[in-house]
Amino acid sequence: MPNAHSTDTVTGRDPSGADWWREAVVYQVYPRSFADGNGDGIGDLRGVLSHLDHLVELGVDAVWFSPFYPSALTDGGYDVDDYRDVDPAIGTLEEFDEVVRRLGEAGIKVVIDIVANHSSDRHAWFREALAAGRGSRARERYVFREGRGENGELPPSDWPAFFGGPAWTRVADGQWYLHLFTPHQPDWNWADAEVRADFLRTLRFWADRGVAGFRVDAAMCLTKDLSEPLPDWDDVLPGFPALVGGADGRGEGVLFGEGQNPIYDRDDVQEVYAEWRALFDSYEPPRFAVAEAWVAAHRRARYASPRSLGQVFNFDLLLASWDATAFGEVIRQNLGLAEASGSSSTWVLSNHDMPRHATRLAADPVNGTDPAGGTLDAPPPPGGTGLDRARAASMLILALPGSAYLYQGEELGLPEVSLPREVAQDPVTGKEDAAVPSRDGCRVPLPWNTQAPFFGFSEHAAHLPQPTWFGDLSVALQSGDPGSTLSLYRRALRIRRQLRTEGPVTWLDLGPRLVAFTRGARWTSVTNFGDTPAYLPPGDVLLSSRPLVDGMLPADSTAWLRNPASPA
Structure with missing residues (x-):
């Protein structure tokens, strides 16, 4: 019998009540790359409306829309001209209202991006x-x-x-x-009362339109202490554990104590979010928010507090190698942090800023192998290691307590696409001193069918080129294949909805290459990080990311089992 020990976690939710977000599956739509409804090569709200069935069949609880505001697109829409309107290239406020209404009729809530650190230079x-x-x-x-x-x-x-x-x-x-980002994104002065009041008006504008929650961009950057003389960068640098590197993550600089860095993760940013929380709580049910806060792990609870935004992204799995110890440590730490904050954890494997995990997880740091994405004319190398690991990792996070944030296209197993520099749109492309690599490769428009050259995304060349082989990964092709990644996601989300429990996570010791745990008394998740098949504990297999081999779990795969004597 495997050894077991319990870890208390904050789990469970009432999907119709104030805590719906605690275990929600949230699907991120990058609007310009989801679907084009008017044939101009740019994704838009008409395109979203034409594919609502995809979101409903997938079984998500909420859709998070990346910025759709008027913008010059110097940073993919995160340079906002007007916070209370829709870019004409993407649609109208009336179309946005229709999206909210129709998703709501299907039981799906809407979350939108709030870009609060900076505006555009056209504001x-x-x-x-x-x-x-x-x-x-x-x-x-x-x-x-x-x-x-x-x-x-x-x-x-x-x-x-x-x-x-x-x-x-x-x-x-x-x-x-x-401007902490591009010259086209001047930073707001959050010490200014007029700025604070205007953002409250923006939040209320969208909440009144039925928006259920907000993803707060660069949430750690808003408030600043720019007293003269301004410090040198060498003194500011230690407060940047994730974006710049080279720091221990404790935020202890030469001149600044924790929470007092002049431009990053300051304690006084929570005064802003306390004002936002008061507004959120004035609604019934209260609106929720999740912080994009690249801060040291022990600082996250401040953003996830019920007195602050309420939830914060855990990006640790975006940086973790494919290793049982690494994944296990991330999961244990973040379940503990969620419990300490009174929030629920968040699990993220891909988003609009990072290489897709079907490519990223193919890396082999031991042997010095870098992840290999596809090019416009050539798909990723055969072998399937990255996709196998991506499917396994996705099932693993969907089994965990907390919210799972999915990025459009990961349900198709899309890899990163290596684009030629001449078509680049991301402002960081080719800049050696940028904190992040080019992000265009994860923003390539989705393939909806097999019909080249635009694969159902548009009737016109897409704003970023699609690979010639994208049809092989299209929604239409995968919908009819029970072994496809899309079918796996649909089944996984359906089973998750049926089996989610309020019980604790109980860890199972099945060996050093496996991460295994039960959810309450009903079901078990096992992930094999090794290179050989592994025995499974007793129970009926509900779903596996790869077919079992003589009843054993193959390498790079996850299985869910109904526990013996568990009610059906």
């Missing part, structure tokens, strides 16, 4: 700030400073932007403005 308030000049009220909404040097010709500090280049840009009258 009305930034244009006003440029026109108003030094010392104006309009410039207080952003972060403007005088330059260094005899004539102010040098930036106010030596800080680099996350996407490469300096974090300051000079304007015509000689002042400089701060």
Whole structure:
């Protein structure tokens, strides 16, 4: 008999009540790449409406929409011109309302992105700030400073932007403005009461339209202490455990204690989120939010607190190698952190910022093998290791307590696509000093059918080119194949909905290459990280990511079992 020990976790939810998000499966739509409803090569809300059946059949609880606001697209829509409108290329407010209504009729909630650290340089308030000049009220909404040097010709500090280049840009009258991302994304001044009030209006605008929750972009960056003199980057750097690297993650810099870094993960950002929480709680049911906060693990609870946003992304599995010890440690730590915060954990394997996990998990760090994605003309190398591991990892996270965040296309097993630089849209492409690699490869538009050249995405060339082999992974082709990745996701989400329990996770010791646990008394999940088949514990197999071999679980696979004597 396997050894077992229990770990208490915060689990369970009422899907119709305030806690629906605690164990929700949330599907991320990157609007420009989901489906094109008007034939111009850009995904839009009409395209979403034309494929609502896909989301319903998949069985998700909520859909999170990446930014759909008016934008120049200098950063994929995360450069926002107007927070309370829809980009005409994507649709209208009336179409958005229809999406919310029709998804709601199917029992699916809507979550939207809030880009709160910065606006675009086309935002009305930034244009006003440029026109108003030094010392104006309009410039207080952003972060403007005088330059260094005899004539102010040098930036106010030596800080680099996350996407490469300096974090300051000079304007015509000689002042400089701060942008932690691209020069087209000036940072808001969150010490300004008018900025805070306007974002509350934005949150209420969308909540009143039926939006159930918000994903808060760069949630760790909003508040800043820019008292003069500004520190050197070498003193700021230790507060950046994930984005820049080289730090121990404790946020302890030469000059700054934990939570006091001038531009990152400051304690006072929670004052902003306390205001947001009061607004969220004024609704019935309360609105929820999840923070994108690349911060040290022990700092996450602040964002996930019921007094703050309520939930925070756990990105640890995005960085973990395919290894039982690594995955097991991440899972145990994050279940503990969720319990400590009073929230539920979040599980993420792919998103719009990271290489797809069907490619990423194919890497073999021991032997120095890098993940290999496909090109426009050639699919990934045969062998299936990356896809096998991706399917296994997806079933593993779907078995865990907490919310699972899925990224569009992962249910098709899509790999990363290596695109030529001449078609690049991501502003970080080719920048050696950027904190993240090019993200275009995970944003290639979805294949809906086998009909080249646009595979049902559009009647026009897509805004990012699709590979010639994409039809082989299309929704239409996989829908009729019981062994496809799409069929696996559909069955997994259906079983998960039927079997989710409020019981604790009980870990099973089945050997060093396996991660295994039970959920309450009803079902068991086993993942084989080894390179040989493994014996399964007693129970009826409900689902496996690969076919069993003589009753054993193959390498790189996950199985779910109904426990003996468990009710059907």
